[in-house]
Every structure is written in C-alpha cells, then in structure tokens.
Amino acid sequence: MKRLLISLPVMAVLASGCTDPEPDPQPPPPGPGPTEKIPAELTVQWQPVDNTVGSWKFFRSEFTLENHGPQQLGSSGWKLYFSFVRRMLDEGEGDETGIQDLTSQGVKISKAGQNGSGDYYVLEPLPGFKPLAVGEKRTISVLSQDWAILKTDAPAGFHITFEGEGFNPNVAFAVLSTVKLDASDPKQTTRFEGDVMPVQTPALRYGENPSRQDLDLAGRLVPTPRLVEAGAGQVTLRSSVVIGHSSELQKEAAYLTAALKDVFAGSVSMQAATGNEQIVLSIDSSLDVDGDEKSDAEGYVLDVKDGKVSITGTDAAGVFYGIQTLRQLVPADAYAAAVKPADRRGEISIPEAHIADKPGFTYRGMALDVGRHFQSKETVKRLLDVLAHFKINKFHFHLTDDEGWRLEIPGIPELTSYGARRGFDPTESEMLHAGMGSSNDLDTGDKITLKPARQGAGNVKPAYQGFEPETLNFVGKGSGFYTTKDFEEILAYAAERHIDVIPEIDMPGHARAAVMAMEHRYRKYKDSDPTKAAEYRLIDPEDKSKHVSVQMYTDNFVNPCIESTYTFLNKVIQEVKARYAAVPGARLMAIHGGGDELPSLSSNVWWKDSPQCQQNPTTRDMTDIQIANHFFTRWNQIITSTGVAMTGWDDIIHNGLNLDGFIPMPWSNVWGWGREDDAYKFANQGYKVILSHATNLYIDLAYNKDPDEPGYYWANFVDEKKTFEYRPFDVYANATEDRMGNPIAPEALKDKVRLTEEGKKNILGMHGLLWAENQKTPEMLDYFAFPKMLGVSERAWNPELPPVDQMPALWARFTNTLGQYALPRLGAYRAVDLRDELPDSVGVNYRIPLPGAKIADGKLHANVRYPGLVIEYSTDGGANWKAYTEPTPVQGKVLLRARASDGRSSRTAEVN
Numbered sequence: 001m002k003r004l005l006i007s008l009p010v011m012a013v014l015a016s017g018c019t020d021p022e023p024d025p026q027p028p029p030p031g032p033g034p035t036e037k038i039p040a041e042l043t044v045q046w047q048p049v050d051n052t053v054g055s056w057k058f059f060r061s062e063f064t065l066e067n068h069g070p071q072q073l074g075s076s077g078w079k080l081y082f083s084f085v086r087r088m089l090d091e092g093e094g095d096e097t098g099i100q101d102l103t104s105q106g107v108k109i110s111k112a113g114q115n116g117s118g119d120y121y122v123l124e125p126l127p128g129f130k131p132l133a134v135g136e137k138r139t140i141s142v143l144s145q146d147w148a149i150l151k152t153d154a155p156a157g158f159h160i161t162f163e164g165e166g167f168n169p170n171v172a173f174a175v176l177s178t179v180k181l182d183a184s185d186p187k188q189t190t191r192f193e194g195d196v197m198p199v200q201t202p203a204l205r206y207g208e209n210p211s212r213q214d215l216d217l218a219g220r221l222v223p224t225p226r227l228v229e230a231g232a233g234q235v236t237l238r239s240s241v242v243i244g245h246s247s248e249l250q251k252e253a254a255y256l257t258a259a260l261k262d263v264f265a266g267s268v269s270m271q272a273a274t275g276n277e278q279i280v281l282s283i284d285s286s287l288d289v290d291g292d293e294k295s296d297a298e299g300y301v302l303d304v305k306d307g308k309v310s311i312t313g314t315d316a317a318g319v320f321y322g323i324q325t326l327r328q329l330v331p332a333d334a335y336a337a338a339v340k341p342a343d344r345r346g347e348i349s350i351p352e353a354h355i356a357d358k359p360g361f362t363y364r365g366m367a368l369d370v371g372r373h374f375q376s377k378e379t380v381k382r383l384l385d386v387l388a389h390f391k392i393n394k395f396h397f398h399l400t401d402d403e404g405w406r407l408e409i410p411g412i413p414e415l416t417s418y419g420a421r422r423g424f425d426p427t428e429s430e431m432l433h434a435g436m437g438s439s440n441d442l443d444t445g446d447k448i449t450l451k452p453a454r455q456g457a458g459n460v461k462p463a464y465q466g467f468e469p470e471t472l473n474f475v476g477k478g479s480g481f482y483t484t485k486d487f488e489e490i491l492a493y494a495a496e497r498h499i500d501v502i503p504e505i506d507m508p509g510h511a512r513a514a515v516m517a518m519e520h521r522y523r524k525y526k527d528s529d530p531t532k533a534a535e536y537r538l539i540d541p542e543d544k545s546k547h548v549s550v551q552m553y554t555d556n557f558v559n560p561c562i563e564s565t566y567t568f569l570n571k572v573i574q575e576v577k578a579r580y581a582a583v584p585g586a587r588l589m590a591i592h593g594g595g596d597e598l599p600s601l602s603s604n605v606w607w608k609d610s611p612q613c614q615q616n617p618t619t620r621d622m623t624d625i626q627i628a629n630h631f632f633t634r635w636n637q638i639i640t641s642t643g644v645a646m647t648g649w650d651d652i653i654h655n656g657l658n659l660d661g662f663i664p665m666p667w668s669n670v671w672g673w674g675r676e677d678d679a680y681k682f683a684n685q686g687y688k689v690i691l692s693h694a695t696n697l698y699i700d701l702a703y704n705k706d707p708d709e710p711g712y713y714w715a716n717f718v719d720e721k722k723t724f725e726y727r728p729f730d731v732y733a734n735a736t737e738d739r740m741g742n743p744i745a746p747e748a749l750k751d752k753v754r755l756t757e758e759g760k761k762n763i764l765g766m767h768g769l770l771w772a773e774n775q776k777t778p779e780m781l782d783y784f785a786f787p788k789m790l791g792v793s794e795r796a797w798n799p800e801l802p803p804v805d806q807m808p809a810l811w812a813r814f815t816n817t818l819g820q821y822a823l824p825r826l827g828a829y830r831a832v833d834l835r836d837e838l839p840d841s842v843g844v845n846y847r848i849p850l851p852g853a854k855i856a857d858g859k860l861h862a863n864v865r866y867p868g869l870v871i872e873y874s875t876d877g878g879a880n881w882k883a884y885t886e887p888t889p890v891q892g893k894v895l896l897r898a899r900a901s902d903g904r905s906s907r908t909a910e911v912n
Contacts, residue, residue, distance in 0.1 A: 039071045040070070040073040040078075041173075042066065042068070042158075044080075045063075046064075046154050046155055046178075047062050047182070048061045048148040048149065050188070053098035054097055056147075056191075056193055058144065058146075063140045063155075064137055065132060066135075066136070066138075067132045067136055069135070072132060072133050072134060075127065075128075075130070075131055078160055079122050079123070081123075081159050081172065081424070082122075082156065082157055082177075082437075083119045083156050083434060083438075084155035085153065085436075086144040086145055088100075088142060088145075089144065093143075098143055100142075100143045106128045106130060107124065107129060109121055109142065110122060113426045113433045115554065117512070117554045117556070118403075118512075118551065119435055119436065119551065119552055120435060149191060150711075151179045152467055152712075155177070156437025156471065156472040157434055157436075157438055157472070158176070159172035159175055160173050161173070170424070170425075171424070171447050172424040173450045174448055174451040174474060177473060179472065181707050194742065196740060197717075198741070200705055202850070202853040202854065202910075202911050203852070203854050205849075205851065205853075205863075205865070206853050206862070209815075210811070210815050210867065211812070215816055219813055220328070220820070221328050222390055222794060223390065223794045224794065225355045226289065227356040228354075229354040230353050231304070231305055232352065236307075237278070237350070241267070242271060243270040243271075243281065244271060244279065245272065245280070245282075249281045249282070249283065252316055252319050253270040254270065255496065255497075256281070256323045256326075262338060262832065263334055263345075263348065264334075264344060264348055266346055279311075280308070281311050282310070282313075282319075283314070283315060283319065285315065287300075289314075289357060289358040296318075298313075298315065298318045298358060299356075300313040300314070300318040300357055300358075302326060302353070302355040302357075304326075305354070321357070321498075325355060325357065332828070335828035335829070336827075336902075339830075359797050360800065361766065361797070362764055363394050363690055364765055365393070365394030365690070365766070365768075365796075366392055366768050366770065367396035367398060367769040367770065368772075369401065369775070370398065370399060370406050371398055371399065371400055371405075371406060371510075371772065372403050372404065372436055372771065373436070373438065373772040374404065374478070374480030375778060377490055378837070381831070381838060382831045382841070383781065384490075384493055384497055385832055390789065390793035391793060392789070392796070395494055395502065396769075397501055397502065397503050397504060398506065398592075398772075399482075400504070401510050403478065403512070404479075405419035405481070405513040405514055406480065406481045407487060408483045408486075408487070409571065410575055412571065412572075414517045418431060418520040418521075419514060419516065420479060420480060420481035422435055422439045422478035424439065424446060424447040424448050429520075430520075432513060434448075436476065436478070437471070437476065438476030438776060439479065440477070441475060441476060441479075442474055446479065452470070464780055465783065465847065465848060465905075465906055466706075466708040467707070467709070471780075475777060476776030487579050488582050488583050492583045494586070495584075495585040500587050502591070503576055503591055503592065504591075504593075504594060505569070505591070505592070506594030506596070507593060507594045508558045508560060509549060509596065510549075511558050512555060514538060515538045515555065519537075521533065535567060536564055536571065537562070538564070538568060539558070540559045542610070543559065543611070545609040546604065547599050547605060550597055550599065557606065559607060559612065560607060560634075561610060561618075566638065570638050573639060577642045588644050590645040591645075591647070592646075592647050592665075593639055593646050594649065595649045595651050601624055607624060607627050608623065618630065629657040636659050645661055645663055646659070647665060648665065650665060650667065650682060652664070653687075662687065663687070663764070664679075664687055666679035667692040667694050667698075669695055670694060670714075670715045672738055676752055677753040677754075679691055679731070679763075680753045684753065684755065684756050684758070690767065691728055691731075691765070691766040692767060693726070693731060694769075695718070695722070695734065696718060697792065698715060698716075698769050699718060699723070699768045699770050699792070700773070700775065701715060702718075703718070704717050704719060705717060710784075711774050711784065712771075713739070714739075715739060717739075720787045721811060722734075722791070723790075723792045724790075724794055724795060725811060727801055729763070729799065733804055735749055766796050768789050768791075768792035779845040782844050782846060783845055783847050786846035787823065791814075815865060815867065818866045819865075819867045820868035826844040826846050827843050827900050827901050827902030828902060843902050848869065848898050848904060849864060849866065849869075850898065850909045851906070852864065852865075855890065855894070859889050860873060860890045862884050862896060870898065870899040871884040871899075872884060872898075872899055873895065873897075874894070874895040875890055875891070875892065875895075893912055895909070895911075896911060
C-alpha cells in the first residue's frame with residue numbers, strides 16, 4: 001500500500017539540462033581501514049541501460065565491479081550482498097527479447113539470508129567465474145522486473161564476505177557504490193511505451209513558473225486565515241514584554257514566552273492577566289468566528305492594535321493557533337537576524353490587524369514512518385514543532401513494519417533488542433538482515449566494517465538537496481527504537497503543541513520485525529521455559545501457505561488462528577495505553593491497526609494451509625478472506641477495549657467486514673486502478689474517513705521526473721502543487737493526468753461514486769504521509785516534507801476551493817507566499833524548546849527548486865518557482881556566480897541555481 005510497490009513504477013530520469021553537470025560518476029576511492037586485511041577491495045557502479053527489454057516488462061541493468069587490490073578477486077570464496085527494490089529475474093526467465101543469463105557470466109544472484117525474504121540479495125561466483133585482476137573492471141548484465149529511471153532506484157548497501165583462514169564469516173566489509181544514468185538514451189528515461197511524461201528541463205520549468213506579485217497581509221500567512229483585516233500602523237515590542245493569561249492558558253503563555261525569546265532581545269515574562277499587559281491570552285468558549293451562531297472549536301481572534309496584542313480562542317487550541325499566526329506576523333528579517341542569538345533585535349514591529357479564523361477540518365495531520373528508517377526523538381520533536389507552527393494537529397506515528405519495530409514494550413524486550421536492529425546476519429540469529437541499503441547507519445554494531453568514516457568527501461557534508469551517493473553507502477538508521485521514556489517525552493512534547501499522536505501497530509501483514517523477534521524469543525526460551533517461549537509466538541511453524549508481499553517478503557504475516565497472536569497484541573496495546581496514561585495532557589484518540597497490503601489471493605495463500613488454522617474450530621472452514629476478517633474483528637476488539645477508536649487502512653473493510661466505529665484511511669486512489677472512489681463510498685456509508693490519497697498526499701513520492709529527485713513514484717509524482725491543489729470533496733478534479741503523463745478523459749471516471757452531502761460531513765480531514773524507504777537522514781525528512789506539508793496545511797485548514805479554472809491564480813499566489821514569506825522563516829526556524837530538550841539548531845532543509853530558463857536571441861531568461869528566491873548563473877563552469885535580475889547576454893554553457901535566504905542553494909541546472 002503506501003510504499004514501494006514492486007510491480008509498479010519507482011522512477012526518475014536523467015535528462016539534458018536538468019541535473020548537476022558532471023562527468024560520469026567514478027567509483028569512490030577505497031574506504032578507510034586496513035585494506036591489506038582483505039584479498040580485494042571492490043567498488044561497484046550500477047547503471048540501468050534498457051527499460052524496453054521483454055516488451056517493456058523487464059529492464060536490463062549493469063553492475064560494474066572494479067578491483068582496487070591488493071589481490072585478484074578469485075573464482076570462489078566470496079559473496080557480495082546488497083539491497084535492491086526490484087525483483088531480479090530467475091535464471092532462464094524472460095521472453096524472446098530478453099533472457100536472464102548469469103551463468104555464462106560466471107555468477108549467480110539469489111535472495112540472501114536463510115529465509116530468502118525481502119530486498120536482500122547476494123551475488124556469488126560460479127566455478128566458471130574468471131578472476132578479477134587488480135585494476136580490472138567487469139560488467140555483469142542483469143534483468144529485473146519493471147523499470148528503473150531514478151538514481152534512488154539503485155541497489156544499495158553493498159558488503160562482501162570472504163572465506164578462508166583469517167576471515168570471520170560473520171563479519172562483512174563495506175563495498176562502496178555509485179549509480180550512473182545516461183541522459184541521452186530514451187531507453188533509460190522511459191518507463192514503457194505509454195510513458196509520455198516529460199523529463200524535467202529548465203525550459204519546462206520556465207514555462208510553468210509564476211511571476212512575482214505583491215501580497216496583502218493574508219497572503220503572507222500559512223494556512224490562510226478566514227478573515228484578515230489589515231490595519232494602518234504597527235505594534236512594536238520593545239524592552240520588556242509581559243504576557244497576561246487566564247489560568248487555563250499557562251502552557252500556551254509559556255510557549256509564546258519561549259517563542260518570543262528566540263527572536264527578541266528584550267525581556268519576555270508572563271503573569272496572570274490583569275488587562276494591562278502588552279499581550280493578553282484569553283478564552284471565550286462561545287467564540288463564533290464564522291457567524292453561524294455556533295462556537296467554533298480551535299477558532300481564535302487575533303487583534304494587533306493600539307500598542308497591544310490580544311488573542312482570544314474558543315479553547316486552548318484556538319489560542320495556540322492564534323499564537324502561531326502572531327509568530328508569522330513577526331518580520332522574516334527578524335528571524336534571520338535571530339539565527340545568531342547575539343543579533344536578536346531589541347525592537348520588533350508587528351503589523352496592525354484583526355484576524356478571525358477557524359479550521360475547516362478537525363483532522364489535519366502528518367504520518368511519519370520510522371519503521372523503515374529510524375528518526376531520533378529529537379528529530380521527531382523538532383518536526384512536531386514545525387508542524388504545529390502550520391496548525392497541524394494530528395501525528396500518525398508508524399512505529400512498526402517489516403524492517404523494524406521501534407517502540408519498547410516492557411515485558412517483551414526482544415521486540416527492540418532484536419526487532420529494532422538490522423545488520424549483516426544472514427541467519428538472522430541476532431538481528432534482522434540488512435534492508436533498504438542500510439543497517440546501523442555509519443556506526444558499528446551491525447557486523448559491517450570499513451564503512452565510510454563520515455558523510456561526504458573530506459569535511460564537506462552532503463547538501464541533501466536531492467540524490468546523494470551517501471544514501472547508497474550505508475547512510476540510514478536501520479537500527480534504533482524509542483524507550484518508554486523517549487516515547488512519553490514525544491507524547492508530552494506533542495500534547496504541549498495540541499497535537500494528538502496516533503500510534504500505528506501494523507498487522508497482520510507488514511509484521512516481519514515482530515514475527516522474527518518473537519521467533520528469536522521462542523528460540524531463547526524453548527528449552528528452559530516452553531510456556532514463556534510460546535507465550536507471544538506469532539506464527540504456526542508448520543504453515544505451508546506461500547505468499548510474497550509487494551516488498552518481496554515471504555514471512556511477514558502474523559497468524560490469526562493462534563491465541564498467542566492476540567495475547568501479544570493485547571500486551572502491546574496495554575503498554576501503548578500506559579504510555580499515554582503516564583503523560584498528563586496526552587490524548588489517545590485512536591490506535592491505528594494497519595491492515596494493508598495482504599497480497600492478491602490470485603497468486604498467494606495467506607493462512608489456509610496452516611495446520612493450526614485447519615484445527616481451530618473457529619477458522620477451520622474459513623476462506624483466507626474470512627480468516628482475515630476474523631483477525632480484524634478481534635484486533636478491533638483489543639483496540640477498542642482501551643476506550644479509543646480503531647483507525648486503519650481501508651483494506652480492512654474491503655472484503656465485506658463491518659466494524660462499528662472504525663475510521664478508515666483510504667489511500668490507493670491511483671488513477672485507473674479502480675479504487676479512486678473508496679473514500680467517498682465509505683463516507684457515504686457512514687464511516688468517518690481520513691483522506692490519505694497517494695496521488696496527492698504521499699509526500700515521500702518524488703517531486704518530479706528528474707533523476708536526482710529522491711523518492712518513489714509508483715502512484716504519481718507529488719510536489720507541493722499536488723498537495724495544495726488537492727480537492728478533498730472532489731478528488732476526481734485532480735485526475736487530469738495518469739501517473740505516466742497521459743490525459744485522463746472525464747468519462748473515464750464518470751461512474752465513480754461522488755460524495756453526498758451527508759458523506760461530506762463524515763470526512764474528518766486529511767494528512768500528508770511520509771514513508772521512509774528513502775528518508776535516510778533528518779535532512780531528507782525535511783526535504784520530502786517541506787514545502788509539501790505547507791500545501792497539506794493550507795488545504796486541511798481551508799478544504800473548500802474555488803472552481804478549477806480559478807486555481808492557477810490561487811497557486812501563483814501561494815508560490816509567492818512561499819518564496820517571499822513562509823520559506824525564509826523556515827530557513828531561520830528554531831523549534832520552541834521550553835525545557836532545553838533539543839540540540840541547538842536552526843533551519844529546515846526544505847527543498848529549493850531548480851530555476852527555469854531559456855536562451856532567446858542570445859539572452860538568458862530565467863525564473864523560479866517561488867518568487868523571492870535569488871537566481872544565480874555562471875558562465876565559467878561554476879567557478880563564479882552572479883545574481884540574475886533581468887535577461888542577460890550569454891554564450892556557451894550556462895549554469896543556474898536558486899539560492900534561499902539562509903544561504904543554501906538548489907542543485908544546478910545547465911542551459912545551452
């Protein structure tokens with residue numbers, strides 16, 4: 001469901017003028033360490049070369065191995081491991097135009113590890129392998145399923161083992177890799193014959209980019225308030241600022257105090273309101289923002305006039321959102337100055353205004369996956385503060401998946417001591433095998449040595465403004481988890497910002513980390529304490545059912561027919577509930593039960609070949625679908641027994657199951673796949689629905705068709721325009737092109753279910769979803785999330801939109817909001833840190849777009865997606881850069897980049 005689908009597109013393509021101009025990538029130099037201890041130190045370059053193979057059903061790629069010495073790589077005694085998200089064809093598989101033939105090349109490639117499950121492969125020499133001499137390169141041609149046109153499609157995390165005296169078979173050596181794409185070859189830039197989507201070029205961007213425009217006060221704020229009346233003057237904060245607050249707003253006052261101290265050099269204090277303070281916070285529970293004679297939850301009125309600031313909210317959340325609007329009224333240059341605490345200003349002037357506002361949706365969220373790649377509690381807290389600044393109020397926390405279990409559960413330590421670790425362990429006796437090209441980042445503890453010592457060449461850290469080779473070379477926290485204390489800290493931090501955390505425990509698929517951890521527990525206790533060994537076991541060891549998930553896992557299901565599965569789930573849920581009970585103010589509104597991506601029964605068996613399913617009186621006569629419904633019914637009972645609602649992926653109720661109170665998250669609306677109207681069907685039936693549509697809200701998907709854009713693209717390319725223009729109540733209006741760039745005729749969707757007026761009332765809201773296959777660093781988290789999440793924020797706060805023909809003007813205004821106001825503030829953003837919980841850091845690594853450009857009549861014409869960013873050009877290969885202000889005479893090759901107010905720049909683009 002929400003992540004890479006193996007048989008689907010995951011792409012991007014190298015094209016002239018759309019990426020950094022550079023020579024063909026060379027394998028990195030040999031890594032640090034005692035190279036004399038290994039027979040041969042390799043590097044690998046991978047290149048997809050032909051997507052047309054097998055009538056576009058397969059693609060050919062090349063692995064080029066280079067031996068840096070000190071000895072030849074022999075015909076036996078070594079194994080090269082790596083992760084790859086594509087299924088490699090079996091030997092002899094293919095058709096008349098392409099047959100997998102590795103044998104003649106002297107190698108075989110197979111699934112690595114004892115279970116042969118997931119994206120983990122091993123390349124081994126056959127007896128006929130010709131030794132690879134020192135300094136020699138050898139290219140191995142391989143066929144794989146589907147296509148590859150993005151650099152992040154490349155195999156990653158290469159590591160090698162050697163047999164023989166002096167070598168520990170349980171320790172692997174890192175093998176550094178690069179990826180190459182040939183921009184001039186359409187076989188590498190086209191997914192299949194129906195792919196008409198153009199590759200990103202400067203000329204394409206130039207035609208799309210808007211012009212700069214002046215903005216009124218409302219246009220400077222995200223999300224846009226419902227009523228903004230600008231005054232004529234300003235209110236100046238100087239010297240000593242006192243915040244008065246009513247008794248129930250002490251936390252909000254403390255937050256505002258800390259926030260102002262981050263930008264203001266004067267003193268800021270708070271006290272019980274007397275009415276004489278310069279800033280006053282209060283609650284009016286009857287506050288009616290929209291005039292419908294009903295109070296508006298989370299609403300607020302902000303008045304800046306007569307030398308004072310007042311914020312009145314319907315509730316504490318409303319006051320908090322008024323505070324966020326006030327923070328956005330502080331001039332961007334004041335934030336820029338405050339990056340250095342010594343430069344904070346002693347006076348800050350805020351424009352006079354009357355602002356009345358309330359949200360359109362009660363659920364305005366972001367989903368973060370930390371199962372595939374872990375993010376520290378500090379990174380999560382910082383993210384929560386940025387989200388709160390844009391009035392996001394729900395945080396869907398995807399804590400478990402096939403590749404990792406990230407939450408400590410007292411009483412089941414194996415979930416984290418084993419299930420939260422990845423590394424070189426083919427038998428998976430101590431930890432999960434490597435996955436997605438990562439184990440324990442660049443750190444030790446994963447039995448892979450000789451990894452790069454640092455990120456980047458020399459002391460230069462990667463910019464993470466697109467693809468970086470580091471993401472192929474072990475960068476990424478495959479290991480890591482939150483202790484109970486960590487999680488409680490996150491809950492407290494979120495509650496302080498009026499964000500509800502919705503934890504997800506993904507079951508019964510996507511559960512490999514839990515399954516393998518409980519098998520580890522079983523092995524540990526089976527001889528000494530058989531009862532304890534079996535207490536939380538999640539599989540029937542005699543199950544002969546065969547399945548392959550879309551991520552190529554063959555062993556990632558829990559078994560619904562054994563009671564220990566439910567003992568495990570009940571224990572987990574009770575411990576999750578206990579974390580919330582330990583945190584004053586933390587509200588457990590729902591628990592997400594997962595439920596997605598059980599593979600098609602046309603070619604898979606789920607559980608019906610399990611002896612324990614056949615022997616269980618309840619399940620023995622059930623079909624696989626009925627067994628699944630049995631599981632979800634019990635899973636729902638376990639969750640709702642805590643007194644909260646169950647939410648989950650809409651797959652749970654696809655097969656006729658009716659769960660009272662269940663809140664579906666419909667996600668798979670890919671145009672043409674048949675599920676475009678699921679959300680509206682469920683809403684019309686009476687379910688409360690949280691919109692999660694992949695085509696517009698999956699913010700982990702690549703921004704556009706550029707080979708240096710990281711991310712998958714199986715559902716669509718998703719940028720901030722996709723999130724901003726998303727129409728919650730008429731998603732079909734977004735269906736202008738399919739994922740291959742082909743126009744969609746309106747009649748293609750004419751029979752799809754439309755949202756009724758009653759159904760509309762059942763749409764709780766929407767969220768942006770960030771899956772973590774490619775989110776390997778905190779910087780990449782920022783890059784994927786921002787500015788896409790600003791589009792989510794805008795649309796969740798203001799879900800009603802004008803007619804489609806008015807959207808271009810609205811979008812042009814929003815791009816100016818980003819370029820002139822929102823992004824400069826993000827570049828200088830300092831998370832509000834009331835208790836010194838966070839390391840001192842400033843700025844968000846939001847994506848800086850490449851400029852658009854054309855050369856006409858010998859002059860360079862350039863523009864940028866977010867007017868307000870600086871455009872720079874170079875005519876000497878990047879040695880010197882000049883600011884572009886108007887059409888300029890140029891000759892030869894011209895390089896372009898955009899520069900943000902915080903000094904960071906985009907990738908470069910070449911114009912000829």
